[in-house]
Amino acid sequence: MPELPGSRDAEVIVVGAGLAGLVAARQLVAARRNVLVLEARDRVGGRTANASIGAGKITEMGGQWVGPTQDRVLALARELRIETFPTYYEGRSLLDLGGKQRRYKGTIPRLAPHVLFDLDRARRKLKKAASRVPADAPWTAPKAEQLDSQTLATWVRKAARTKKARGLLEIATGTVMGTGTAELSLLWMLSYVNAAGGFDALIDTEGGAQQDRFVGGSQLISERLAGDLGEGVVLSAPVRRIAQDGAGLRVEADGVSARAQRVIVAVPPPLAARISFAPSLGGRRDQLTQRMAHGALTKCAAVYPEPFWRAEGLTGQAVTDRGPVATTFDNSPPDGSPGVLLGFIAGAEAIRHARLSEAERRSVVLESFTRLFGPDAAQPGIYLETAWAEEEWSRGGPVCSFGPGALAQYGEALRRPTGRVHWAGAETATVWCGYMDGAVRSGERAAEEVLDAEGWRL
Numbered sequence: 505m506p507e508l509p510g511s512r513d514a515e516v517i518v519v520g521a522g523l524a525g526l527v528a529a530r531q532l533v534a535a536r537r538n539v540l541v542l543e544a545r546d547r548v549g550g551r552t553a554n555a556s557i558g559a560g561k562i563t564e565m566g567g568q569w570v571g572p573t574q575d576r577v578l579a580l581a582r583e584l585r586i587e588t589f590p591t592y593y594e595g596r597s598l599l600d601l602g603g604k605q606r607r608y609k610g611t612i613p614r615l616a617p618h619v620l621f622d623l624d625r626a627r628r629k630l631k632k633a634a635s636r637v638p639a640d641a642p643w644t645a646p647k648a649e650q651l652d653s654q655t656l657a658t659w660v661r662k663a664a665r666t667k668k669a670r671g672l673l674e675i676a677t678g679t680v681m682g683t684g685t686a687e688l689s690l691l692w693m694l695s696y697v698n699a700a701g702g703f704d705a706l707i708d709t710e711g712g713a714q715q716d717r718f719v720g721g722s723q724l725i726s727e728r729l730a731g732d733l734g735e736g737v738v739l740s741a742p743v744r745r746i747a748q749d750g751a752g753l754r755v756e757a758d759g760v761s762a763r764a765q766r767v768i769v770a771v772p773p774p775l776a777a778r779i780s781f782a783p784s785l786g787g788r789r790d791q792l793t794q795r796m797a798h799g800a801l802t803k804c805a806a807v808y809p810e811p812f813w814r815a816e817g818l819t820g821q822a823v824t825d826r827g828p829v830a831t832t833f834d835n836s837p838p839d840g841s842p843g844v845l846l847g848f849i850a851g852a853e854a855i856r857h858a859r860l861s862e863a864e865r866r867s868v869v870l871e872s873f874t875r876l877f878g879p880d881a882a883q884p885g886i887y888l889e890t891a892w893a894e895e896e897w898s899r900g901g902p903v904c905s906f907g908p909g910a911l912a913q914y915g916e917a918l919r920r921p922t923g924r925v926h927w928a929g930a931e932t933a934t935v936w937c938g939y940m941d942g943a944v945r946s947g948e949r950a951a952e953e954v955l956d957a958e959g960w961r962l
């Protein structure tokens with residue numbers, strides 16, 4: 505892939521070589537259109553990123569799991585000859601709450617019956633409330649503005665009566681959204697849950713979003729897509745300006761200036777807000793991008809000669825309220841060698857963690873791992889960390905969300921094209937919003953919009 509092609513025109517320019525942008529480009533190329541993809545980073549894949557752990561093996565530092573009903577990303581992977589394998593989930597998981605550690609099987613921890621009842625009731629209430637919020641137009645839900653004027657935290661305070669149930673919902677939200685419940689619009693959260701087919705689908709391993717992984721890592725999907733697009737993908741070319749006039753568009757990126765008839769912007773909304781548009785996109789779209797913020801999620805991976813926790817009958821999954829790590833998973837390669845323990849640090853804790861020195865960060869994470877899995881966890885051969893909120897071209901992860909009051913007012917502008925500019929990206933998806941599957945669906949939808957708008961159907 506060349507780095508600085510200078511001036512290069514295309515029929516469609518796609519901004520961003522994450523899954524959404526690459527899928528859109530692939531679909532347009534399949535319809536025999538001339539497409540140029542401009543990517544800011546020196547790699548493709550965006551919020552998916554493989555990291556080497558030696559001997560030709562990798563672990564994933566960004567999006568990685570897939571599950572049932574994520575049909576579009578699974579179909580794409582099949583087409584690209586990328587297989588899946590089940591997430592390791594044999595044995596018991598750990599719950600470390602209020603200074604006490606217990607082991608449990610399945611998604612629901614072993615807790616006092618009144619806490620379990622409370623948790624179950626809150627989950628059922630969330631599911632019911634979510635079923636009334638259409639994920640493709642949450643602003644049309646009954647009492648949309650009222651729901652949007654509340655945070656998820658307000659709702660949790662009413663729906664869950666015990667401190668433990670509230671604490672667990674906070675930890676689950678942190679890992680799923682990268683944000684505390686106090687920062688999330690209730691309307692957004694209900695729409696998000698509905699787009700996934702329910703809250704359980706978001707948090708479950710078996711039968712849920714964490715069920716399977718891709719052999720070779722999720723970034724391989726983008727690498728194969730980009731390989732097929734060849735010179736149509738230009739790296740290290742952050743787009744700075746998009747100007748529309750009657751004749752089309754001019755896109756200015758570092759080292760590249762190009763004209764096109766249509767542009768698909770496939771970057772997270774807060775990054776789209778950093779591109780200068782001429783003429784301006786109008787108040788509604790601008791207010792929307794000013795109000796959508798990325799979560800903060802840091803992924804930590806410790807690599808050991810073997811997954812020693814398996815021999816002790818542990819899944820490698822843990823939930824803890826002692827921080828900085830909030831949840832852990834077994835992230836070893838398909839053959840279980842070497843052993844990889846993965847930890848998530850979420851929300852404000854991730855921002856605090858990033859301020860520590862490299863040695864301090866490693867040390868506090870390994871303390872968390874050791875407290876949960878014993879002294880064998882103290883000395884990994886390799887320690888890796890990706891703080892997504894520190895990444896210039898993501899500005900956070902895993903997903904951008906709305907705080908209260910904005911979705912009902914400006915949500916309509918999330919997907920609606922602005923002149924010849926179309927919007928893609930996981931946040932614009934109506935099924936599995938925020939996930940790799942949603943990113944794929946959004947790329948397909950944006951490509952269809954362009955083909956329809958230009959009458960380019962084969």
Ligand SMILES: Cc1cc2nc3c(=O)[nH]c(=O)nc-3n(C[C@H](O)[C@H](O)[C@H](O)COP(=O)(O)OP(=O)(O)OC[C@H]3O[C@@H](n4cnc5c(N)ncnc54)[C@H](O)[C@@H]3O)c2cc1C
Pocket residue numbers: 519520521522523524525542543544545548549550551552565566567568569570741742743744770771772775776779801802803892897898900901902903928929930931938939940941943
């Ligand atoms: C830590 C973490 C864990 C996650 N876990 C999961 C999971 O297990 N399962 C799951 O399905 N999803 C998960 N996700 C979410 C998933 O990774 C994303 O939903 C998906 O990858 C988003 O794809 P995208 O193409 O919409 O956006 P991105 O991947 O963000 O792609 C946007 C691209 O645009 C580029 N860009 C930005 N600005 C510009 C510009 N001005 N000019 C040119 N290029 C630009 C970026 O560099 C990037 O490559 C996770 C994400 C993170 C961060």
